[in-house]
Amino acid sequence: MTDPAPASPTSAPGPAAVEVRGVDKVFETRTGQVQALQGIDLAIAPGEFVSLIGPSGCGKSTLMRLIADLDDPTGGTLSVFGKPARQARLDQDYGIAFQQAGLLPWRTVAANVALPLELHGAASADRRDRVARLLDMVGLSDFADRYPDQLSGGMQQRVAIARALAERPRLLLMDEPFGALDEMTREKMQSDLVRISAETGAAVVFVTHSIPEAVFLSDRVVVMSPRPGRIQEIVPMRLGADARRAARTDELREERSFFDMVTAVREALHGGSPVASGARGVENR
Structure with missing residues (x-):
């Protein structure tokens, strides 16, 4: 599926932040080949926030790894700001944050950010x-020496x-960075990320x-199908x-438009079929 051009106000002239065209990824295993991704077409504008969502094993993290040049596609092309992914990595065009913070325990907060x-x-x-500027941005100026x-x-x-923003990257790649947090902390981190981005x-x-x-976070949500991972909607x-x-605040979570969008994404995950909705604001995984 080829996605429409982003309608986001963040769209700008020049190369896309990320452009993925016809990308496939096949893994060789002891029991044979596994097709993780098939025919992925996606363009992300500079400054745009795009979330990848789908069932476990649909290839979300695999696609992230291809963008980050942590793995190579089996077929198709992928560029970051008009460059091959490898060159973008060498040029520090992106920063990465994973589910585990991955901080060095023997370095202070400031020293971790400075690495x-x-x-x-x-x-x-x-x-x-x-x-100092980054710690102020994330609200940790008083914890620099911890x-x-x-x-x-x-x-x-x-x-x-x-730390991911230390080199002033034009692209931030985030793989379930809030997945291990409790719900209250997670919502606070989401609000912080909206502001930081x-x-x-x-x-x-x-x-x-x-x-x-x-x-809550995104300009667009990319819904992926079960393996082999394709863009469903x-x-x-x-x-x-x-x-x-x-301008998004916590109050948005209680507005009708928010629940309408949650329903739209949930129905896209279920192939367009209406689904019974749970309690408002309840997370569905």
Whole structure:
């Protein structure tokens, strides 16, 4: 399926942040070949927030890994800001955050955030300034000298996001970064991410199993089919004139337009068939 051009106000001239055309991925296993992805076509505009959602094993994380140049497609083409994925990785055009924060326990919060800058030879004064700005952005200025085991799970993920943004990437790749958090912390992190993505202007590709999370965060939600993973439907988020992504607040979660979009994504996951809805605001995985 070929997706329509993004209708998001973030669309801008120039190459797409991510362009995937006819991408297949086949894994060789001891029992034979496994087709993980088939015929994926997707274009993501600079500054756009796109979530990938679908059943377990549908290839969401595989597609993320291909964009990140952590694996190679079997067929098709993939580019990041007009470059091959490998070149985009070498140019630090994207940052990555995973479900586990992956912080180094022997380094302080500030030192964890500074690590990419150290690896790429940034001057110490520039590092200190950049780290201070990032910790302020994620609300952790008072925790710069703490160690990871002194932080909550949500705080650790904020450090991981700050580290992913250290090199000022134009694209942020996030693979279920809030999946291990409790619901209250998760909603707070979603609100923080809306604000951070608006402040940085980075495009975001976000993998999740949570329909409400995808709706709250995204400009568009890409619904994937069971394996072999294909794009089943792309659902634009129509949340009202006052619900531009940068302006979204917790109150949006109680609005009718939000529940309508949750229903639209849920029906897309079920192949367009109406499904019984649960309690409002309840996460469906």
